[in-house]
Amino acid sequence: MDYPKSDATVGLVGGKFSDGNPGAGVPASRDPASWANLVTDELINVLIAAGIEPDEAADNQLLQALQALGLRASTTALAGVSKLATASEAQGLSEATKALTAATLNSAFQGSNQSLVAAGGYQIFPGGVILQWGGASFSSTGAANLFPIAFPNAAFVPLTGNSGTSGLSIMLSYTALSNTGFTAKSSSGSGTYYYLALGH
Known part of the structure; x- marks a missing residue:
């Protein structure tokens, strides 16, 4: 025309x-x-x-x-035209008006939501669940350990496993669980171990 x-x-x-x-x-x-x-x-x-x-x-x-024909903002009920979220907006895990591409969906799990450090890292998932891991110490009297980051709301449970102490057969338990860490106790001796912790 x-x-x-x-x-x-x-x-x-x-x-x-x-x-x-x-x-x-x-x-x-x-x-x-x-x-x-x-x-x-x-x-x-x-x-x-x-x-x-x-x-x-x-x-x-x-x-x-x-x-x-779709020339409007998209909603959960109506199809339309949507603006795409940036990587930083996707990582905020709160953008409700912009769409995610496969690339920005991948980015949503990165940035400040992720620290892939073997000695102590974390992954924040949509919905608020956080997985953390790290190496720490234990003793028969209890050794205090800190999470890589504090859980904003609550820590659920740290899953522990003996590692790095050759030939040591002991029972591990935790006490004083908080948003920032926990105390690890052993049935005998002391050493190091790896743990996984869930929280939100």
């Missing part, structure tokens, strides 16, 4: 319609029926594509058609 540039008798000025200048003898542009029909048909085609019956008296049907 364009201005009727191919018809020199229309009298476009600068490629657009003009009111002319009667004082200078310049006539106003002519609105040819063929062009008016073309524009009207173009708009009606949008209504038809959206399943809307054209109504001569209505002045909002084009907007309704565009919305029906």
